[in-house]
Amino acid sequence: MCGITAYIGAEPALPFLMQGLSKLEYRGYDSAGVTLVDSSGLFTCKTKGRLKQLEDMLETVPCPQKCGIGHTRWATHGVPSQMNSHPHTNEKNTISLVHNGIIENYLALKEELLKKGYKFKSETDTEIVVHLLDDYYYHEHLSLFEALLKAVHQLQGSFALCIVSTEEPDVIYAAKKESPMVLGRDKSGTMCASDAPALLAYTSEILPLKDGQAVIMKADSLQIFDFDGVPQEEEWIVFPYDVHAAQKGGYDSFMMKEIHEQPSAVRETLRGRFRGEMVYMPEIEKLNLPARGIQRIYYVACGTAYHACVYAVTQISARARCAVSAMPASEFRYGSPYLDEHTLCVFVSQSGETADTIAALKLAKEKGAVTAGVVNVLGSGITRLADATLYTCAGPEISVASTKAYTTQLVLLTCLNIKLADLLDWGVFDQYQLIEDLQKLPEAIEEVLKYEKKIAELAELLRYRQDAYFIGRQLDYPTAMEGALKLKEVSYVHADAYYAGELKHGPIALIEKDSVVIAMATQPKVAAKTVSNIEETIARGARVILITTQQMKADRFEHVLRLPELSDELSAVTGVVLLQMLAYYTASIKGCDIDKPRNLAKSVTVE
Numbered sequence: 057m058c059g060i061t062a063y064i065g066a067e068p069a070l071p072f073l074m075q076g077l078s079k080l081e082y083r084g085y086d087s088a089g090v091t092l093v094d095s096s097g098l099f100t101c102k103t104k105g106r107l108k109q110l111e112d113m114l115e116t117v118p119c120p121q122k123c124g125i126g127h128t129r130w131a132t133h134g135v136p137s138q139m140n141s142h143p144h145t146n147e148k149n150t151i152s153l154v155h156n157g158i159i160e161n162y163l164a165l166k167e168e169l170l171k172k173g174y175k176f177k178s179e180t181d182t183e184i185v186v187h188l189l190d191d192y193y194y195h196e197h198l199s200l201f202e203a204l205l206k207a208v209h210q211l212q213g214s215f216a217l218c219i220v221s222t223e224e225p226d227v228i229y230a231a232k233k234e235s236p237m238v239l240g241r242d243k244s245g246t247m248c249a250s251d252a253p254a255l256l257a258y259t260s261e262i263l264p265l266k267d268g269q270a271v272i273m274k275a276d277s278l279q280i281f282d283f284d285g286v287p288q289e290e291e292w293i294v295f296p297y298d299v300h301a302a303q304k305g306g307y308d309s310f311m312m313k314e315i316h317e318q319p320s321a322v323r324e325t326l327r328g329r330f331r332g333e334m335v336y337m338p339e340i341e342k343l344n345l346p347a348r349g350i351q352r353i354y355y356v357a358c359g360t361a362y363h364a365c366v367y368a369v370t371q372i373s374a375r376a377r378c379a380v381s382a383m384p385a386s387e388f389r390y391g392s393p394y395l396d397e398h399t400l401c402v403f404v405s406q407s408g409e410t411a412d413t414i415a416a417l418k419l420a421k422e423k424g425a426v427t428a429g430v431v432n433v434l435g436s437g438i439t440r441l442a443d444a445t446l447y448t449c450a451g452p453e454i455s456v457a458s459t460k461a462y463t464t465q466l467v468l469l470t471c472l473n474i475k476l477a478d479l480l481d482w483g484v485f486d487q488y489q490l491i492e493d494l495q496k497l498p499e500a501i502e503e504v505l506k507y508e509k510k511i512a513e514l515a516e517l518l519r520y521r522q523d524a525y526f527i528g529r530q531l532d533y534p535t536a537m538e539g540a541l542k543l544k545e546v547s548y549v550h551a552d553a554y555y556a557g558e559l560k561h562g563p564i565a566l567i568e569k570d571s572v573v574i575a576m577a578t579q580p581k582v583a584a585k586t587v588s589n590i591e592e593t594i595a596r597g598a599r600v601i602l603i604t605t606q607q608m609k610a611d612r613f614e615h616v617l618r619l620p621e622l623s624d625e626l627s628a629v630t631g632v633v634l635l636q637m638l639a640y641y642t643a644s645i646k647g648c649d650i651d652k653p654r655n656l657a658k659s660v661t662v663e
């Protein structure tokens with residue numbers, strides 16, 4: 057998730073830009089840059105790496121310019137590098153811009169610009185925008201603002217843009233669609249940024265820009281328009297949080313912030329993945345799987361990402377016409393998995409740097425298997441090794457406990473499974489309903505987030521417990537596994553997941569008065585069976601939290617949470633959000649360090 061800052065006023069712009077970028081560091085980034093402008097020209101300085109490196113590069117450069125834009129980049133298109141970092145400039149070095157978001161149709165636009173003779177310096181989706189502006193300004197003779205309005209109508213996807221130019225060195229233009237942007241002003245000038253913390257040292261009066269709005273910022277004025285150039289009202293708010301809290305979006309931990317980011321993370325991950333009723337995955341099509349006679353598929357990962365693999369395999373195994381299995385990477389690499397050129401291995405990882413997963417991937421490659429990564433961090437180790445990479449677009453995940461990376465893995469693996477069924481001719485996947493419902497998922501997650509208060513109360517059941525039992529069948533089982541992992545890692549309550557039908561084959565011996573059982577019963581074929589298993593635990597004194605569908609007859613139970621109606625496959629996504637919140641609130645009432653649980657690291661780069 058990139059960060060943007062911009063300032064125009066009576067003071068030099070650079071100090072505002074740099075302090076603002078440092079306040080946005082929580083968003084995660086791999087490179088940083090600024091453009092400063094005055095009537096003598098544009099000065100751009102950018103680098104891969106940390107803000108400190110940019111600061112060092114600028115240390116000896118006099119920077120009196122009173123207008124400028126800044127950016128921290130979190131790579132999505134093109135690896136982290138100096139060339140790919142923002143700002144991006146046109147060839148004449150008269151227009152410079154920064155962008156946060158993803159331009160979905162950049163390849164088509166790039167083709168047209170290449171035909172017109174534009175040369176590209178970077179691999180980014182962003183660079184097309186600066187050339188579009190150049191084209192409209194210099195060849196179609198539009199004003200810069202008209203050029204911006206014309207450009208935003210061409211762009212599909214999400215964007216927050218800030219633009220400066222030597223042609224109009226006393227103006228900054230900005231536009232927003234589905235990526236955040238807030239405006240502010242103080243006695244010295246006008247400013248904007250991706251998030252309020254960047255402004256709070258200057259002003260607490262903030263104007264959050266709405267989707268479809270464009271802005272003309274000058275030192276002493278600010279005008280807002282819609283994308284058709286119609287003036288819009290200014291709606292200012294007084295920002296209620298202090299700077300520190302605001303970096304977590306007002307939440308007291310990154311984990312809770314990231315739980316609440318799941319609707320947008322899922323939306324971003326699915327962006328551009330559908331063509332009508334089909335899944336669009338050119339990365340997988342290029343692997344030429346039908347011609348390779350695929351006979352087995354492994355889904356391989358560690359921890360939370362492994363649970364996503366169990367989900368993917370449970371989902372696909374009834375349909376696949378070949379052997380499919382999920383394996384923890386640490387077992388895969390030392391076991392003797394059958395690997396040959398007819399094997400497809402899918403490696404799932406948030407960081408793309410997990411040592412066991414990378415070792416498993418290398419083994420698969422050595423044996424000639426076809427390899428694909430499902431990864432969140434662009435340019436990471438797995439993406440460099442795998443034959444193809446699918447990106448979850450969850451944005452940086454800072455909390456050690458994975459939340460939004462998991463749900464985005466679930467949706468991307470669902471899309472991959474649909475694609476594989478299609479490519480390998482496995483027949484019906486009920487994909488039309490599923491594709492329709494995948495697109496409804498962000499709203500469905502919003503719905504379940506409304507259970508937060510109720511979950512906070514339910515966490516009291518676990519306050520003095522040493523252990524908890526998560527149960528489920530079929531697609532509910534990986535959700536139970538993930539719920540148990542979340543609870544133990546952040547609250548230190550020991551938790552295990554069981555297939556509900558396995559309870560009476562041993563684990564039920566542990567159930568006693570006030571044991572807490574969290575049951576997932578969302579799969580119509582087996583939900584009633586799971587409910588019978590719950591009765592058995594209640595008979596032994598257990599307190600049960602049941603997560604189920606709208607239809608299930610379950611009102612006799614003490615605590616029932618019902619999920620929004622969607623395809624059965626997708627209850628794993630909405631259901632796990634409740635379990636993430638349960639883990640969070642249990643940890644919170646126990647006073648645990650939620651974002652940094654003891655003994656854990658965000659990225660496990662050693663065996």
Ligand code: F6R
Pocket residue numbers: 358359360361362404405406407408409410413456457458459541545658659660
């Ligand atoms: C748990 C968690 C870990 C990771 C695991 C794999 O909340 O985050 O279990 O899922 O270490 O990490 P990645 O996905 O980076 O390969």
